[in-house]
Amino acid sequence: MNRFPIWKYVVLVMALVLGVLYTAPNFFGEAPAVQVSALRSTVKVDAPLMQRLERTLNEAGLQIQGSVLQGNSAVLRLTNADDQLRAREALEKNLNPNPQAPAFVVALNLVSRTPQWMQDLLAKPMYLGLDLRGGVHFLLQVDMAAALQKKLDTTAADLRVALRSERLRHQGIAREGATVTLQLRPDTPSDAVQRLLAQQAPDLQWVEQTAPEGGQWRGQLRAEVVRQVQEQALKQNITTLHNRINELGVAEPVIQQQGIDRIVVQLPGVQDTAKAKDILGRTATLEVRMVDESAEGRAAEQGQAPVPFGSARFFDRNGQAVIVKRDVVLTGDNLNDAQPGFDSQTQEPAVHLNLNAQGARIFKDVTRENVGKRMAILLFEKGQGEVVTAPVIRSEIGGGRVQISGRMTTTEANDVALLLRSGSLAAPMEIVEERTVGPSLGAENIARGFDSVTWGFVVVVAFICLYYAVFGVISSLALAFNLALLVAVLSMLQATLTLPGMAAMALTLGMAIDANVLINERVREELRGGATPQAAIHAGYERAWGTILDSNVTTLIAGVALFLFGSGPVRGFAVVHVVGILTSMFSAVLFSRGLVNLWYGRQRKLSKVSIGTVWQPK
Amino acid sequence: MEFFRIRQDIAFMRYARALNVVSLLTFVAAVVFLVTRGLNLSVEFTGGTVMELSYEQTAPLVEVRQTLNTLGYTDVPVQNFGSSRDVLLRLPAAGNQTSAQQSEQVLAALRAQGEQVTLRRTEYVGPQVGEELATNGLIALALVIVGIMLYLSMRFEWKYAVSAIVANLHDVVIILGFFAFFQWEFSLAVLAAVLAVLGYSVNESVVIFDRVRECFRRYRKLETRAIINKAITSTISRTIITHGSTQIMVLSMLLFGGATLHYFALALTIGILFGIYSSVFVAAAIAMWLGIKREDLIKPDKDIDRNDPNAGAVV
Numbered sequence: 001m002n003r004f005p006i007w008k009y010v011v012l013v014m015a016l017v018l019g020v021l022y023t024a025p026n027f028f029g030e031a032p033a034v035q036v037s038a039l040r041s042t043v044k045v046d047a048p049l050m051q052r053l054e055r056t057l058n059e060a061g062l063q064i065q066g067s068v069l070q071g072n073s074a075v076l077r078l079t080n081a082d083d084q085l086r087a088r089e090a091l092e093k094n095l096n097p098n099p100q101a102p103a104f105v106v107a108l109n110l111v112s113r114t115p116q117w118m119q120d121l122l123a124k125p126m127y128l129g130l131d132l133r134g135g136v137h138f139l140l141q142v143d144m145a146a147a148l149q150k151k152l153d154t155t156a157a158d159l160r161v162a163l164r165s166e167r168l169r170h171q172g173i174a175r176e177g178a179t180v181t182l183q184l185r186p187d188t189p190s191d192a193v194q195r196l197l198a199q200q201a202p203d204l205q206w207v208e209q210t211a212p213e214g215g216q217w218r219g220q221l222r223a224e225v226v227r228q229v230q231e232q233a234l235k236q237n238i239t240t241l242h243n244r245i246n247e248l249g250v251a252e253p254v255i256q257q258q259g260i261d262r263i264v265v266q267l268p269g270v271q272d273t274a275k276a277k278d279i280l281g282r283t284a285t286l287e288v289r290m291v292d293e294s295a296e297g298r299a300a301e302q303g304q305a306p307v308p309f310g311s312a313r314f315f316d317r318n319g320q321a322v323i324v325k326r327d328v329v330l331t332g333d334n335l336n337d338a339q340p341g342f343d344s345q346t347q348e349p350a351v352h353l354n355l356n357a358q359g360a361r362i363f364k365d366v367t368r369e370n371v372g373k374r375m376a377i378l379l380f381e382k383g384q385g386e387v388v389t390a391p392v393i394r395s396e397i398g399g400g401r402v403q404i405s406g407r408m409t410t411t412e413a414n415d416v417a418l419l420l421r422s423g424s425l426a427a428p429m430e431i432v433e434e435r436t437v438g439p440s441l442g443a444e445n446i447a448r449g450f451d452s453v454t455w456g457f458v459v460v461v462a463f464i465c466l467y468y469a470v471f472g473v474i475s476s477l478a479l480a481f482n483l484a485l486l487v488a489v490l491s492m493l494q495a496t497l498t499l500p501g502m503a504a505m506a507l508t509l510g511m512a513i514d515a516n517v518l519i520n521e522r523v524r525e526e527l528r529g530g531a532t533p534q535a536a537i538h539a540g541y542e543r544a545w546g547t548i549l550d551s552n553v554t555t556l557i558a559g560v561a562l563f564l565f566g567s568g569p570v571r572g573f574a575v576v577h578v579v580g581i582l583t584s585m586f587s588a589v590l591f592s593r594g595l596v597n598l599w600y601g602r603q604r605k606l607s608k609v610s611i612g613t614v615w616q617p618k
Numbered sequence: 619m620e621f622f623r624i625r626q627d628i629a630f631m632r633y634a635r636a637l638n639v640v641s642l643l644t645f646v647a648a649v650v651f652l653v654t655r656g657l658n659l660s661v662e663f664t665g666g667t668v669m670e671l672s673y674e675q676t677a678p679l680v681e682v683r684q685t686l687n688t689l690g691y692t693d694v695p696v697q698n699f700g701s702s703r704d705v706l707l708r709l710p711a712a713g714n715q716t717s718a719q720q721s722e723q724v725l726a727a728l729r730a731q732g733e734q735v736t737l738r739r740t741e742y743v744g745p746q747v748g749e750e751l752a753t754n755g756l757i758a759l760a761l762v763i764v765g766i767m768l769y770l771s772m773r774f775e776w777k778y779a780v781s782a783i784v785a786n787l788h789d790v791v792i793i794l795g796f797f798a799f800f801q802w803e804f805s806l807a808v809l810a811a812v813l814a815v816l817g818y819s820v821n822e823s824v825v826i827f828d829r830v831r832e833c834f835r836r837y838r839k840l841e842t843r844a845i846i847n848k849a850i851t852s853t854i855s856r857t858i859i860t861h862g863s864t865q866i867m868v869l870s871m872l873l874f875g876g877a878t879l880h881y882f883a884l885a886l887t888i889g890i891l892f893g894i895y896s897s898v899f900v901a902a903a904i905a906m907w908l909g910i911k912r913e914d915l916i917k918p919d920k921d922i923d924r925n926d927p928n929a930g931a932v933v
Contacts, residue, residue, distance in 0.1 A: 435739075438736070438737065445878070448875050452871040456868075456869070517859050517860050555817035561813065612619050615620040
């Protein structure tokens, strides 16, 4: 009657082992480390570099506890925080001789001390939320309306120029809200206009409204174009942010899209929030200048002569020098779009640029006058310029569509297009939510959460054991098993643990005891009623199961609703709550029953069970 | 050890009418407080900037307020937070400055006063995000209510669903009433606690209803009122022990959780205490008055009429 088949015990033992295995990483703590990553995509972080790093640190007299290559960065573990700071200094001096043009980022990081074999099994500690770790959290809202308006404005301006060149007279073209309105004169040929609109502004849906005083054409962005603009704007902004944040040297930043127009940025461990905010708000600017191809310029490029007056030296992505004139031909304001693609004739990877009307005109003039000469496209950040590409002008290019090709792989074409686009943010961003937690508060919060859970657990266990004797001990073991499983599942899911999450753990334990109390009280009642001990145990578990199911499902509904509609710390709470309910059902019913069966099940002639006082009214 | 040496069923329902009148009065009082005083909503719902500062010694609140006044912030809540050295400021959203500029300015002004002050935490919420959080909170609440009602109607019957929800909303409103009366800070975490309490409270009522169903089945001769009394009496031990255990965990949170979890734990405590009361007296009583009968839960006509001599005979 109270026997479990062997397979159930196997399941329980496996669950116990997994529980302990996946909970353990959380207790190993973290070791201070330095993380070296490359600032340029062309520089690889690999074994030779690692050897160089290790040598540098050894020369500085620092002991390395361990080193590993992770993705595109090298992580070296050190003994303590002081060593960490010294290591960073030593590496910075070695790797970045010119602080104005750093090639590598050396960041301080904390890596978990979990043994490698555990990490290979995917047993990692839980991801700590910002309120437990300290750091900065931003929620940025992308002004999509502005991005769309910008597109409409440029379209209207371009159309104005196109209409003039086709000598189609009109009474005005302007953007009103989300519509571009073109007012024609009574004598303007409508079909010519239609053809022009289809050719020059295919992204808009045009509707004609005829009237005796001159027809009107109204254009609105097509739905798919709107979506495309929004997606691209968001992606572009995210990439720009990525590049920015790499410079901060933050390990494990989180930059994610949230909804259709928001970006979440989380920078754990960052102390200097003012700097973080400043960097996030910056933009890069794009400039096009002519390359100085005079004799002095070429000599300076080889490094044999100083830079001539009226020019400046910049470096391209491979480290080669390019001497450009100081006059700026075009800026990023003139660039509408840059897309990767393929050369129409040679099928090589290329970058297609789309300039606005003014830019197209300037470009046409420049290319007509400078065939055979090189033109440099520069990206400026923080006052530092870098040459993205410096192609040779082969012919006059009009129409504002420019193609840059030659000696590029598809990845490079993608990168260049992205870099050019990130010259100006696609749409302005605004910080709508910000949370900063200092590191000391983070550590305090962990201690607090831990204390709450531990002390509560101890007192509850003491009480339950006193009240229910052996059944109480079994209930306590089930509770401990529940806690272990809960932490293990959360670690496996790599869920984010927040302070409300730890509170949810404490709460879940309190609720989990409910199932055990239900069972124990039921068994007592059966014994009171005169049932034999074996029958009492059996009946107790049977009858209690229905009630446990009902009550846990209702609490589960509340947890799921919180998860769906909560955000941030509340979501952390909800996740722990929901997982906790599931593990508590499993542990109360299966685990405690298993233990009871193990202890009492085999005794055929069970005369009494140790469940505390079974009081009988006289 | 047995705390509950109960000789016979306690007639809980006898006190139902009187206690429900008390319930109604406290409910009305809570609503009045909510309407007149309103909840002290945290920055997460209203938008604005919160700064938590830590001083080396006791924080000079008066000087802090003066400094803020000179900066142009009149009527900014400045209070101790946790210990006498920690200060919590709440700045309203300023139109022409970003929150970064606001907090830098305030910090610089306070540092100029001469005392060593460190910034432990800032939080800025834009007004529209705040509105969204509030809306989402209400939607979550509505979802929980609907979900629970559906589930209970399925497992029991609509009368039980209605009485459980009414009793437990009564709990929620009482908690909100407490927060409105004492003007405790109502943050997202407190909202989470309230929703958790709702689930937990219903849990309570479900246990009692489950017993009611079992008693209906077992004790055919007893009428509804006696059944309910029996059900509550049998489960009272479990109710009090469980609530006691949960309260121990929450007490541990109150003592060790620090200021952040303080109101969260407070909301849970009130919820747990009133949960017992509402499930025992309010839920069961309303179910009784809605007219629950044996037949609601137990399908009739499957039983053989014991007085029929021909019943059960197989020829």
